[in-house]
Amino acid sequence: MLLTDMEPIVKRFYDGVAKGEYWGRKCVECGAIEFPPHLGCNACGCGHTEWVQLSGHGTLESFVVPGIQNDKPYLKAVEPYGYGKVKLDEGPEYTFVIFCGKKKVVKRLQERLYKDHEVIGVHAKPIERVTPLKPGSDQTVTWSELCFELDEVAEA
Amino acid sequence: MVKLGKQARSVSIVGVGCTPFKNFEDHPETKGMSEGDAFGYAALEAIEDAGLAPRDIQYFYHGAANPFMIGDSLTPNMQVADWFGVRGLGSVHHSEACCTGYVALQEAVQAVASGTYDIVLSGAVDLAASLPVVNAPGCFRRDFPLEEMLPSIPMVYDRAYGRPLDSAFGISFDNWINKYRWEYDLSAEDIDAALNGMSKSLRRDAVLNPLAFYESDFDDAAKANGLEDADAFLSSMFNPKVTQYLRVTGFETKCDGAAALVVMPTEMAVARGYDHQPIDVLGTGAAAFEGATPDNEYMGTKEGARQVYELTGVSPDEIDLLFVNDFFLAGDIVAAEEVGYIPRGEAWQYARDGRCGFDGDKPINTHGGRCNFGHAHGASGVADIVEAVRQMRGTAGAAQMPNVPRTTFLRGFGGGQNIRCQILRTHE
Numbered sequence: 234m235l236l237t238d239m240e241p242i243v244k245r246f247y248d249g250v251a252k253g254e255y256w257g258r259k260c261v262e263c264g265a266i267e268f269p270p271h272l273g274c275n276a277c278g279c280g281h282t283e284w285v286q287l288s289g290h291g292t293l294e295s296f297v298v299p300g301i302q303n304d305k306p307y308l309k310a311v312e313p314y315g316y317g318k319v320k321l322d323e324g325p326e327y328t329f330v331i332f333c334g335k336k337k338v339v340k341r342l343q344e345r346l347y348k349d350h351e352v353i354g355v356h357a358k359p360i361e362r363v364t365p366l367k368p369g370s371d372q373t374v375t376w377s378e379l380c381f382e383l384d385e386v387a388e389a
Numbered sequence: 390m391v392k393l394g395k396q397a398r399s400v401s402i403v404g405v406g407c408t409p410f411k412n413f414e415d416h417p418e419t420k421g422m423s424e425g426d427a428f429g430y431a432a433l434e435a436i437e438d439a440g441l442a443p444r445d446i447q448y449f450y451h452g453a454a455n456p457f458m459i460g461d462s463l464t465p466n467m468q469v470a471d472w473f474g475v476r477g478l479g480s481v482h483h484s485e486a487c488c489t490g491y492v493a494l495q496e497a498v499q500a501v502a503s504g505t506y507d508i509v510l511s512g513a514v515d516l517a518a519s520l521p522v523v524n525a526p527g528c529f530r531r532d533f534p535l536e537e538m539l540p541s542i543p544m545v546y547d548r549a550y551g552r553p554l555d556s557a558f559g560i561s562f563d564n565w566i567n568k569y570r571w572e573y574d575l576s577a578e579d580i581d582a583a584l585n586g587m588s589k590s591l592r593r594d595a596v597l598n599p600l601a602f603y604e605s606d607f608d609d610a611a612k613a614n615g616l617e618d619a620d621a622f623l624s625s626m627f628n629p630k631v632t633q634y635l636r637v638t639g640f641e642t643k644c645d646g647a648a649a650l651v652v653m654p655t656e657m658a659v660a661r662g663y664d665h666q667p668i669d670v671l672g673t674g675a676a677a678f679e680g681a682t683p684d685n686e687y688m689g690t691k692e693g694a695r696q697v698y699e700l701t702g703v704s705p706d707e708i709d710l711l712f713v714n715d716f717f718l719a720g721d722i723v724a725a726e727e728v729g730y731i732p733r734g735e736a737w738q739y740a741r742d743g744r745c746g747f748d749g750d751k752p753i754n755t756h757g758g759r760c761n762f763g764h765a766h767g768a769s770g771v772a773d774i775v776e777a778v779r780q781m782r783g784t785a786g787a788a789q790m791p792n793v794p795r796t797t798f799l800r801g802f803g804g805g806q807n808i809r810c811q812i813l814r815t816h817e
């Protein structure tokens with residue numbers, strides 16, 4: 234393997250998120266998509282994947298409400314949120330922060346999802362994060378955290 | 390799909406040792422205990438229990454969840470060997486966070502099953518209630534405030550995605566019990582009653598165990614807070630919910646502790662003629678799913694159980710005793726069903742009705758588990774095995790199960806998230 238055979242997959246992912254582009258890796262054998270992207274395919278165990286751009290839209294498959302133990306102040310500052318499994322329209326599943334718009338939406342969401350079996354659409358909603366280079370440092374790195382938002386928030 | 394091969398030879402646990410799981414700094418007898426002291430005490434107790442001397446050990450495993458931070462050490466196996474008289478012996482350190490103690494058993498068994506060694510010690514230590522005073526001798530420890538502990542917890546999750554996307558930490562505590570709740574159409578109050586019932590059974594077991602962290606029960610806590618009884622305390626503002634489902638009593642109690650075990654070929658154990666029956670390690674199923682992988686604890690438990698049941702031919706109805714790493718208490722309920730110990734959809738009622746204590750019909754974590762026996766991270770899995778062995782020998786003291794268990798299942802879990810499913814059986 235030579236330098237020219239390599240690229241940092243994780244960097245391309247975060248660079249993409251910052252531009253509103255969502256890059257995954259598609260398995261050359263089974264066609265499953267790794268999102269967020271990895272080198273190998275975890276659906277079939279093949280070692281070869283290639284870049285594919287995704288829509289950034291999916292459906293919510295599970296949802297939990299944070300308490301003080303698993304709350305993040307920088308997320309609460311944006312808006313009410315929870316954590317959930319998202320199934321992207323192109324197939325892959327992963328867990329993300331889910332922004333819900335209003336507090337009362339958070340409260341009702343599990344019932345809608347698990348009891349009413351409602352199909353709840355979500356779309357990518359990155360937030361900008363600024364992290365000190367080291368503790369106390371004035372220098373920072375800026376990156377985009379990929380979160381999702383309920384479609385109904387954008388539609389409202 | 391992984392299909393486990395048979396071990397080249399059967400391996401048995403012949404010796405166990407365990408220090409109290411306390412805050413060593415809080416007790417005058419143990420203030421100033423270093424990692425070497427603690428590992429040494431546990432190792433020497435296990436060796437003596439095996440009827441051996443340190444000179445008989447041929448190789449040892451050392452486990453710790455976070456030696457860099459809470460042990461001020463990168464090579465802890467090198468730093469404890471002299472403490473129990475095995476200077477010069479080959480050894481290795483491993484670190485799988487809260488799954489460390491089950492990996493400790495798996496690796497030691499493999500070393501003997503392969504024929505490489507006959508007598509192997511495997512131990513783990515974490516002084517998790519305090520932090521080392523860096524650059525001072527090992528007897529100096531300081532407090533370990535929450536603001537220093539919290540940043541270290543996410544380190545078990547993937548630095549590329551699981552951690553920065555906040556998802557791994559976010560879903561870990563509640564996602565399986567939430568799924569369970571809706572699957573069986575239960576209310577939040579049902580889950581609360583189940584978890585509080587489980588807490589009562591576990592605390593009662595812990596109070597009966599001199600090694601456990603807690604020495605008083607929830608009735609005492611109620612009295613101290615001017616409340617009527619344990620139920621009133623558990624559902625009170627003194628025990629608030631800190632996630633959607635888990636109250637403070639649903640989280641681990643961080644403490645100091647070390648535990649160790651000695652394994653040898655079953656044939657050798659039988660030939661030596663122990664007073665106590667050797668405990669055969671029938672097998673270990675293994676899985677690992679990064680913490681942000683949807684349903685990771687569920688999928689890992691399912692796969693680990695499938696592997697070990699297939700390998701051993703043991704059926705779930707043969708399990709007499711279950712251990713679950715329950716640093717999130719809900720694991721006791723959902724894992725008990727997933728490994729077939731309690732019928733589907735019923736474990737929440739078993740927990741609520743107090744049937745999982747040492748004298749119940751489905752005992753779980755007879756020493757009290759992570760939230761009540763205490764959680765010395767990497768050492769806790771080995772402490773589970775120590776308690777299992779003592780129950781199976783009929784020497785578990787005041788919390789001895791009335792019917793001595795013959796077959797024990799351990800659902801190890803931790804470290805973002807590693808799973809080991811192990812079955813122990815009394816040799817006959």
Ligand SMILES: [Zn+2]
Pocket residue numbers: 260261262263264265274275276277278279
């Ligand atoms: Zn594939």
